[in-house]
Amino acid sequence: VNKKFKNTVALDNVSFEVSEGEIFGFLGPSGAGKTTTINILTSQLDADSGEVEILGKNSQNLTYNDFVKIGIMSDNVGFYDRLTLYDNLKFFAKFHNVSIDYLDNLLKRLDLxxxxxxxxNQLSTGMKQRMLLIRAILHTPKIVFLDEPTSGMDPTLSKKVHDILLELKNKGISIFLTTHNMDEATKLCDNVALLYKGKIVEAGSPQLIIDKYSQNDKVKIVFFDGSEKIVPKEEASKYLGINTKTINSLENNLENIFIQLTGDKLND
Known part of the structure; x- marks a missing residue:
């Protein structure tokens, strides 16, 4: 898939597959093209070239019955400002024939x-995020598109969101997750694609990517005087002694790998 906005390339030959019951992470900083991709996948925006297939159909041929199998959480999908949080969600619950008890359960689990x-219009950013998340998953869709779902949430709330997403996955629901939180992606995702300036620079399972860029044959020695030394793993035993503080393997992480591949940092 390719997409330009005037002279700016938003997506450059982006290609990937997401399987049923998979959490797929689309990772990159703001402006990388993550939201543009979601908008194209959900027929809110046309690609300049390329084909998109979702639920076994070309995305341009989706019908009403297809759209009700999709859940979307993004800034582009609004809500009714003057209604209460509860009335917003009860409207969608009734529309999809979802019980109010199930809605109440989700509200309690997400501290709403x-x-x-x-x-x-009086909700905090984090509360709006949780409201939009509930709306996206309320009708138990076949596939859910989540754009930065834990943005603005503290670690406790983020963990509650993660638990719900893993439960959805276990029900066979596919989750397309955009985030610049590489730790979140490592914990949750079966597969990820690292996106930078509209291009996928690496893709695969988080652990395979980490292994690919880790120096598994070396260890880092840290001494009590503050000095450090990187040596082959088989030589580590030579440094066991009273002057050695720690001996650690040199496993990488997705954030460092992203910086290594792009020379750029992710957003905080």
């Missing part, structure tokens, strides 16, 4: 139940 009567 006590605030359910707040108007949507």
């Amino acid at each position: 139940y006590d605030d359910r009567f707040k108007r949507a």
Whole structure:
């Protein structure tokens, strides 16, 4: 898939597959092309060239019955400002014939139940994120597109979101997750694609990518005087002694690998 906005290349020959029941991470900084990709995949935007197939169909041929099998959480998918959080979500629950008990359960799990009567335009960023997440997954779709779902959330809330996403995966639901949080992607995703300036610079399972760029044959020795030394793993035993503070393997992480491949940092 390729996409330009005037003279700016948004997506450059982007290609990937997502399997049923898979959490697929589309990772990169703001402006990399993540949201553009979601908009193309969900028929909100046309690609300049290339083909997109979703639920076994070309994305341009999706019908109403196909769209009700899709859940979308993004800044482009709005909500009703003047309605309460609860009324926003009850509207969608009734539309999809979902029980209010199930809605209440999700609200309680994501710490929104006590605030359910707040108007949507009075919610904090993190509360809006959780409201939009519930709306995206409320009808148990076949595939869910989540754009930075834990943005603005503290670690405790993020963990609750992660638990819900893993439960959806175990039900066979496919999850397309965009994030610049590489730790989140490593924990959650079966496969990832690292996106930079519209190009995929690396793809595969998080652990395979980490292994590919890690120096598994070497270790780092840290001494009590603050000095460090990198040596072959088989020589590590020579440094066991009172002057050695730690001996650690040189396993990499996705964030360092991204910087290594692009020379650029991710957003905080």
